[in-house]
Structures are given as structure tokens and as C-alpha cells.
Amino acid sequence: MKALLKTKKGSNGVELLEIEEPRVQSHELKVKIHAAGICGTDMHIIHDEYSCNYPVIMGHEYSGTVVEIGSEVTNFEVGDRIVSLTAAVKCEECTYCRSGLYMLCEKRLSIGSGVNGAFAELMVIPEKIAYKIPDNVSLDEAALTEPLACMVRCVIERGTVKAGDYVLVSGPGAIGLLTMQVATASGGNVIVIGTSQDKERLNLATELGAFATIVIDEEDVQKRISEITRNVGVDVAFECAGVGPSANNCLKLLKKTGLFVQVGLYGKKVEIDMDLALTKEINITNGFASEPTSWERALRLLEMKQVNVAPLISTKLPLHEWENAIGMVDNKEAFKVLFVPNGN
Numbered sequence: 001m002k003a004l005l006k007t008k009k010g011s012n013g014v015e016l017l018e019i020e021e022p023r024v025q026s027h028e029l030k031v032k033i034h035a036a037g038i039c040g041t042d043m044h045i046i047h048d049e050y051s052c053n054y055p056v057i058m059g060h061e062y063s064g065t066v067v068e069i070g071s072e073v074t075n076f077e078v079g080d081r082i083v084s085l086t087a088a089v090k091c092e093e094c095t096y097c098r099s100g101l102y103m104l105c106e107k108r109l110s111i112g113s114g115v116n117g118a119f120a121e122l123m124v125i126p127e128k129i130a131y132k133i134p135d136n137v138s139l140d141e142a143a144l145t146e147p148l149a150c151m152v153r154c155v156i157e158r159g160t161v162k163a164g165d166y167v168l169v170s171g172p173g174a175i176g177l178l179t180m181q182v183a184t185a186s187g188g189n190v191i192v193i194g195t196s197q198d199k200e201r202l203n204l205a206t207e208l209g210a211f212a213t214i215v216i217d218e219e220d221v222q223k224r225i226s227e228i229t230r231n232v233g234v235d236v237a238f239e240c241a242g243v244g245p246s247a248n249n250c251l252k253l254l255k256k257t258g259l260f261v262q263v264g265l266y267g268k269k270v271e272i273d274m275d276l277a278l279t280k281e282i283n284i285t286n287g288f289a290s291e292p293t294s295w296e297r298a299l300r301l302l303e304m305k306q307v308n309v310a311p312l313i314s315t316k317l318p319l320h321e322w323e324n325a326i327g328m329v330d331n332k333e334a335f336k337v338l339f340v341p342n343g344n
């Protein structure tokens with residue numbers, strides 16, 4: 001089968017290879033990948049900013065159909081449409097595993113970085129981490145369950161948005177617009193900020209329910225936020241751009257005692273004005289990927305149509321167009337790019 005791997009460090013470390021099909025063990029499912037999204041983490045892996053076990057098939061945001069089950073599998077059958085958690089391997093014994101916090105397990109190996117992922121025609125996963133896709137959710141939409149679950153973790157499980165809150169989302173990429181929708185579903189009035197390069201994305205934010213949008217290099221963002229919040233500042237700010245200036249903007253625009261939530265990975269060390277955070281008594285939190293609780297809620301949000309992910313999918317490409325796909329993400333030309341390793 002064809003698969004896109006990170007084989008080594010360096011700019012020539014991404015390779016599309018013909019490799020042997022994976023085999024299912026007793027408790028595993030073989031999944032025919034329908035679609036697999038390119039995530040910020042994949043870009044960090046490609047650019048050597050996130051550690052992984054070379055050689056590894058990348059990709060952890062996917063949807064697919066079960067084509068074979070192991071001899072001991074009880075909860076799934078061939079034909080089931082599924083998505084899955086990314087923590088494929090964990091110890092199940094440490095203090096974190098026993099609290100259901102699999103992403104924090106020292107022995108965790110995730111799909112697409114620690115073990116083979118979804119940028120391939122087929123993938124094998126443990127039955128335990130799979131979830132069936134609700135009937136009224138398409139396979140394309142379901143491919144965004146993983147990033148949505150990460151946003152559920154940030155907005156609801158680690159952060160808190162209360163009805164009536166003014167909420168800031170800095171960075172209107174796919175992650176920002178998912179955050180915006182989860183925060184809106186939670187009762188927040190969400191203001192999305194971006195640069196003039198992001199205008200199309202900001203328009204989409206409005207279509208998807210943003211309370212307001214601000215173009216920060218054309219408008220006085222501080223003044224607009226003061227007007228909207230009657231000189232108080234926002235209650236919660238989600239940093240979704242993964243760059244230092246965006247984090248500092250969030251700290252500036254938050255009200256005193258507000259909540260700062262780090263959503264995006266920076267991929268490097270950044271300068272953040274911690275004295276400003278201290279003098280405003282800002283609470284700081286973050287979310288690292290997602291846990292089983294986040295997945296159940298994410299699937300319910302999709303099923304109940306409280307979040308609309310379809311408009312975020314801009315491009316679907318076969319694996320052999322991987323260079324084109326990565327270039328589009330790097331140059332911010334596309335929104336969410338999905339690989340369709342088996343065709344549409």
C-alpha cells in the first residue's frame with residue numbers, strides 16, 4: 001500500500017513509499033482510511049519541531065471504515081465507520097492512565113508520531129481507542145473529530161466558557177474556528193481576531209456564528225475590544241495562532257482575572273509578558289490534545305449539529321500530491337487539507 005512517512009530528520013525526510021499492508025492482531029481493527037487531515041502537529045513533524053519515531057507514517061486526524069477485525073474484537077464489525085483517539089499505546093498502569101489522562105502517560109505512543117498513522121491506504125488500531133461515527137455525520141466531517149476533541153478539551157474541560165462571556169479567539173485557522181464554535185455552543189460571545197491575510201477566514205468565522213471579527217493590522221484592536229466589552233476586556237482568550245505576538249495580544253485584551261488558554265503549539269520557545277499576566281492576575285491554562293471524555297462530547301456536538309465542520313474542509317488530495325498539500329498548508333493557501341488515500 002501507499003503511505004506518507006517521516007523517515008528521518010531534514011528537508012528530505014518526508015517520503016511517499018510503497019510498503020507492506022499492516023496485519024491485525026487479536027484486539028485490533030484494520031481501517032481503510034477515508035480521509036486524513038493535515039494538522040499543525042504534522043507540519044511540526046515535517047519541519048523537525050516535534051519528536052517522532054522514524055520511520056513512521058504520519059497523520060492522526062482521520063475517519064475510515066473497518067475492513068477486518070482481530071479474533072478477539074467484540075464491539076466492532078466489518079463495515080463500521082470509525083474514528084479513534086490518538087493514544088494508541090499507553091501503559092494503563094500509571095497515575096495518569098488510571099485517571100483516564102492517556103495523553104500524559106510517559107509510555108504513550110500516538111498515531112502518526114509514535115506509531116504508524118493515517119496518511120496511508122490502511123491502518124491498524126487497537127479496538128479500545130475506536131469510536132463509531134454517528135449515522136448523520138459524513139466521513140469527511142468525521143475526519144475533523146480529532147481536532148474538534150482537542151478544542152473540547154481546551155474550551156470545556158481545561159478552560160471554562162460561561163454563557164454571556166466575552167471570548168477572544170486569536171488566529172482564525174481551522175483550530176481557531178473550531179474553538180470559536182465550541183465556545184459559542186457553550187454560550188460565549190466570541191470575537192475572532194486575525195490579520196488582513198485572514199480576511200476570508202474571518203468572513204467564515206462570521207458565517208459560523210462569531211459575535212465580532214477584528215482585522216488587527218487595519219483596526220485598533222484594543223479600542224474595538226474596549227468598545228465591545230465596555231472598557232473591561234474579554235473574560236476568556238484562546239491563543240490559537242501558535243505565535244508569540246498572538247499570546248501577548250491575548251494577555252493585553254483580557255480583563256483582569258481573565259482566563260488565558262493556550263491552544264496552539266508554538267514549536268519553539270517564545271517570549272511572553274508574564275509580568276503583565278501577573279499584574280492582571282490572569283489565570284493561565286492549556287490543553288494537550290484530547291482524552292476519551294473530549295471525544296464523546298466532540299462526536300455529540302457533530303451529531304447534534306452544534307458545530308459545523310464541513311466549511312473548514314477546503315481541499316481533498318490523493319497522497320501522491322503530498323508536496324502540493326504541504327505547500328498549501330505552509331503558505332496558508334488552504335484551510336483544512338484532507339488526504340484521501342483511497343480516492344474520494
Ligand SMILES: [Zn+2]
Binds near residue numbers: 039041060061146147
Ligand atoms: Zn491534530
Ligand SMILES: [Zn+2]
Binds near residue numbers: 092094095096107
Ligand atoms: Zn500510563
